[in-house]
Amino acid sequence: MKLTVPALSLNESFVRSTVAAFCVSSSPTLEEINDIKTAVSEAVTNSIVHAYGSEKGNIEIEAILLCDCVDIVIRDFGKGIANIDEAMQPFFTTRADDERSGMGFTVMQAFVDDVKVKSEVGVGTAVSLHKRFEEVKC
Amino acid sequence: MTVDYEQLGDVLYARLSGELDEHTASSVRASLDNLIEVKHFRCLVLDFKDVDFMDSTGVGMVLGRFKKLKKSGKSLLLKRPNSQVLKVFKSCGLLEILETEI
Numbered sequence: 324m325k326l327t328v329p330a331l332s333l334n335e336s337f338v339r340s341t342v343a344a345f346c347v348s349s350s351p352t353l354e355e356i357n358d359i360k361t362a363v364s365e366a367v368t369n370s371i372v373h374a375y376g377s378e379k380g381n382i383e384i385e386a387i388l389l390c391d392c393v394d395i396v397i398r399d400f401g402k403g404i405a406n407i408d409e410a411m412q413p414f415f416t417t418r419a420d421d422e423r424s425g426m427g428f429t430v431m432q433a434f435v436d437d438v439k440v441k442s443e444v445g446v447g448t449a450v451s452l453h454k455r456f457e458e459v460k461c
Numbered sequence: 462m463t464v465d466y467e468q469l470g471d472v473l474y475a476r477l478s479g480e481l482d483e484h485t486a487s488s489v490r491a492s493l494d495n496l497i498e499v500k501h502f503r504c505l506v507l508d509f510k511d512v513d514f515m516d517s518t519g520v521g522m523v524l525g526r527f528k529k530l531k532k533s534g535k536s537l538l539l540k541r542p543n544s545q546v547l548k549v550f551k552s553c554g555l556l557e558i559l560e561t562e563i
Contacts, residue, residue, distance in 0.1 A: 332482070333484050335482050335483055335484055336480055336482065336484065339514075354544065354545075357514075358548075360514065361516055361548075361549060364482055364514075365516055368482065368483045368516060368517075368518055371483060372483065421521075422521040422522060422524070422525040423521050424517045424518070424520040424521035424524060424553060426517040426520060426521075426552070427516075429517075429552060429553065430516065430517045433548075433552035434548070434552070
């Protein structure tokens with residue numbers, strides 16, 4: 324599936340629910356569905372808050388579903404991340420005054436099996452999430 | 462997302478309802494800060510029973526209220542988070558800082 328939405332916070336709920344609904348045909352557990360929703364929500368929040376800030380832009384979400392796993396890519400065309408290793412450190416945030424927890428990537432890593440980030444300053448960021456399903460039902 | 466409250470003695474109960482994310486966190490923050498400012502209490506109980514979903518934006522909001530309350534000698538208790546919300550708090554290390562009642 325491929326989905327493109329404006330980078331607005333009101334779209335977060337729609338995106339995570341749509342990705343979760345897309346995964347249902349592989350019969351993931353409720354916990355796995357919630358894990359996917361959580362990780363997607365974190366990546367989309369990063370795009371809205373950090374990549375675009377007050378700028379307008381789009382977020383593209385692509386997902387490929389197999390019977391035992393799902394691969395999801397959340398891509399923005401915002402300002403990019405200069406230092407990915409630093410950005411992925413727990414509690415790292417550029418917006419501490421805004422009560423940001425700095426735990427977005429940490430939560431993604433805790434909720435899915437693999438998180439990969441590709442980014443280029445001034446071009447954008449792509450976050451790839453891989454989630455395996457415990458019980459293969461096909 | 463809604464915030465309802467009830468005060469019993471010096472305990473203020475705030476019942477959160479809905480999904481707590483980037484879109485809703487600022488209004489919840491404003492509602493709670495208003496309660497914190499106006500009400501006289503010793504402990505704020507955040508009841509998560511009707512919170513269906515939360516991400517780390519919610520963690521930042523809760524942590525912010527915790528710091529605010531701590532400064533004025535008041536306590537915070539998280540109550541009845543569902544398994545998804547609990548897992549987010551846990552992955553952020555908040556269960557080691559905040560008192561939580563399942």
